[in-house]
Amino acid sequence: MKLTLSPMFAAIGLAVGLATSAQAQVTGNVEAGAGKVAMCIGCHGIMDYKTNFPEVYRVPKIAGQNPKYIETVLGEYKKGTRKHPSMRGIAGSLTEQDIADVAAYYTALGDIKGAPELAATPPAAKADVAALLQKGACVSCHGDNFSKPIDPSYPKIAGQYPDYLFAALKAYKDDTHTTWGRGNPVMAGMAKQFSNAELKAISYYIGSLPGEIRTVPQGRFR
Structure with a gap:
């Protein structure tokens, strides 16, 4: 028996298809992104710039980060997770196109021609920290040298500011506040296994590693 959709359902299906197609076609443009980062460079374009909310820590390095991760994070902030x-x-304040452009810009900003390839295996951690990393299965998601994530929506974390990593991991442990915290169930499950002292040890080891992300000073607004 041949099934025939009513005109109304056919129209709805077409609209959904067009919307999905439009979302799939959002591609970041580096040059466009350069004109959309005025609100970003006041923090992410200053070396060692610190925020004081909800505690004092350096804002993360994002130049050279995976574009899909930047898009994912901005989407999570937009939704409130x-x-x-x-x-x-x-x-x-950003559209999906804006987010894609900003992500493309910051990924390209960290690209340094001639930079040496990172070793697949990072410098060995002390035995106690190595045991924590194994318990958390960190490399299983963040990949070789903690810089080759298995999914593009996951971050590169090697060389990230240790105090930022520590603050981020603590934020996954407690999502009960209205103005700070992170609602990722996978990371929450991982972080809640550890004491804050253990999370700090993990953060300071990973932050000490050579990585692909950086802060690129930007001395003027665009």
Whole structure:
């Protein structure tokens, strides 16, 4: 028997298909992104710049980060699953195209021609830290040298500011606050296995490694 859709359902199906197609066609443009980062460079374009909410730590290095991860994070701030008043306000003002352009810009900003390839195996951690990393299965998601994530929506974390990593891991442990915390169930499950002292040890080891992400000083607004 041949099934025939009514005109109404056919129209709905067409609209959904077009919407999905339009979302799939959002591609980041580096040059366009350069004109959309004025709200970003005041923090992410200053070496060792620190925020003081919800505690004092350096804002993360994002130049050279995976573009899909940057898009994912901005989307989470926009939805509120990542909580930070400033970041939510900024992300909420961006369209999907803006987010893709900003992500493309920051990925390209970290590309240094002639930079040496990172070793697949990072310098060995002390035995106690190595045991923590194995318990958390960190490399299973973040990949070789913690810089080759298995999914493009996961971050490169080698060489990230250790105090930022520590603050981020603690945020996954407690998502009960209205203005800070992170709602990722996978990371929450991982972080809740550890004491804060253990999370700090993990953070400072990973932050000490050579990595592909960096802060690129930007001395003027665009």
